[in-house]
Amino acid sequence: MPAQTLRIVLGDQLTIGLPLLAQGDPARDVVLMAEVADETAYVPHHKKKIIFILSAMRAFARALEEAGWQVEYVKLDDPGNTGSFTGEVRRAIARHRPKRIVTMEASEHRVLAMQRGWEAQTSVPVTILPDPRFLCTKEAFARWAEGRKSLRMEYFYREMRRKTGLLMEGGDPAGGQWNFDAENRKGPPGALMMPTPYRAEPDAQTRAVIAMVKARFAANFGDAEPFWFPVTQGGAQEAAAHFLREALPQFGDYQDAMVRAHKFLFHSVLSPLINVGLLDPLALCRAAEAEWQAGRAPLNAVEGFIRQIIGWREYVRGIYWWQGPDYMRMNALGAARRLPSMYWTGRTRMACMAAAIGQTRTDAYAHHIQRLMVTGNFALLAGIDPHELHEWYLAVYADAFEWVEAPNTIGMSQFADGGLLASKPYAASGAYIGRMSDYCGSCRYKVAE
Structure with a gap:
């Protein structure tokens, strides 16, 4: 029939x-x-x-x-x-x-x-x-963006806070300010107890996929196993609950830190699950807000987490659709060097690059500072073709879909859009890496010299 x-x-x-x-x-x-x-x-x-x-x-x-x-x-x-x-x-x-x-x-x-x-x-x-899983439609973002002299995520984020009511007390932001980012820049946490990362156990169906991928895509980048991402809605909910309980309270303070022995620190590693639809981003934000309301997580941690979802995630998606396909070819700085082979091999004497790329190879994941201020920062300073870097990021991360990855790479990381997405290039010296990580102590190169 x-x-x-x-x-x-x-x-x-x-x-x-x-x-x-x-x-x-x-x-x-x-x-x-x-x-x-x-x-x-x-x-x-x-x-x-x-x-x-x-x-x-x-x-x-x-x-x-x-x-x-x-x-x-x-x-x-x-x-x-x-x-x-x-x-x-x-x-x-x-x-x-x-x-x-x-x-x-x-x-x-x-x-x-x-x-x-x-x-x-x-x-x-x-x-x-239309896709209803976003707070801001393509059309609404275009209306917000048109006619502005410059776009800034912070002002867009405030609109999303007002729209959702998240962390709002009447018409004012909870705690008297919109953004607690200044409190979220502590370096490596030293002796602080680290949470155990959530790990899902592959079922028979996933094990069959692993075997097929290992055979069919043997030449592709990265390790197939151990495989630990949850692949069901139930597993995704368990991973979210684990983060809210075990890691969110310290997430804010240390969200920019990098530690070789603790790859994930207090990060949620939920972005792949959100981006394929296994987690509802707004429901996740409300669950994080509830942790603050219950006194189990501080405001700076919860605000920082929510900002990444209803702020950056929504903002870059708006940029992607507003600018159209030509955005991926922008190259305002005229960067033209080829992507170095170390991005694929991990073979380098730079401890920070070796750590970030090595983690990418094993886990198909690195947190936002590793992407922005290590692999992205090197490419920006070295004048690497932003389109080549864009294709690398798109290939190597489990959460990378073009709508979210391309604006982060072209606009935020490489400033290749000439300042449309961000106000300045995110460029830093080795002193920043030394302050925010434990990489430099074992590095062949000395950032202070």
Whole structure:
């Protein structure tokens, strides 16, 4: 029997409550999910990133089936897999003969362009729903940005605080100020007890993905194992609860610190889970706010965490869509040097670079200061082509999707947009690394000389 609607779920849309699904009828509609070679190959993704996304997709498909949906799931190594979203949409149409297609707008320009072409290519009506998982729509951000002499995240962030009511006391910010960043710049914490990072245990389905990725992507950057990212909504909720309980209270003070033996310090490592849809960012912010209200976490920690989500995350997404695809090619400083091989090999005598790249290789993760002030700072000072650096960041981090990674790299890290996103280049000498980390004591180079 023909399907009423073919509902297409992409790999970063793994949220049960989306209108894409909530408006559907499990008895009459078919959900299509597809692992395609095009998405694994546009940059040489870290093995862990591929494992994480494919495992999360398969777990989500299983959850949909348990909820009564008919799911057409195409695995990467399935015979007949065309290797592209459009090819798999055509195959699904031939099998199910739907009256219409419903999908949710992709998070990247490249994939959204594909979605917009499906109706003409298949002659099946296509509805593209907006993504409701952000506080600020593309249109609202454009209205906020247009006509301003300069854009500053801080003022945008204040609007998001007012909109959500997070950390607000009437019309004023809790604690009498909007931003406690000045309190969040302590160096390595010394003898302070470190939290144990959350680690999920791979199930049989994830272990099968690990084996496939190790065989099919053997030449890709990064270690496949140990694999510890949660890939289900339940696992993501456990990881969030672990962070709120064990790490949030100290997060603020030490969010900029770097310690070789404690790679994650007090960071949440929740960004991959948020970016594929396993965690609701606003609900997570409200949970963090509740920790402050209950007296279990200080205001500077909670404000710093919330600012990263409703401030920076929303702001860079707005920049990405407002500026369009040409933003990725901006190069205001004319930087033209090729990306050094050490970014891929990790072979360098610079202790900070070796630590940040080594951690990236093993974990597909580094926190924001390691990215901005170590690998990004080196590239800025050395005049590395920002597009090459952008493609490296996009490849090596599990949380890296173009909408969030590109503005952070092009605008914030490399100042390649000439100051559109940030007010100044984030450039620093080795003295900053020495103050904020324990890297320099064992380094071949002496920053004070």
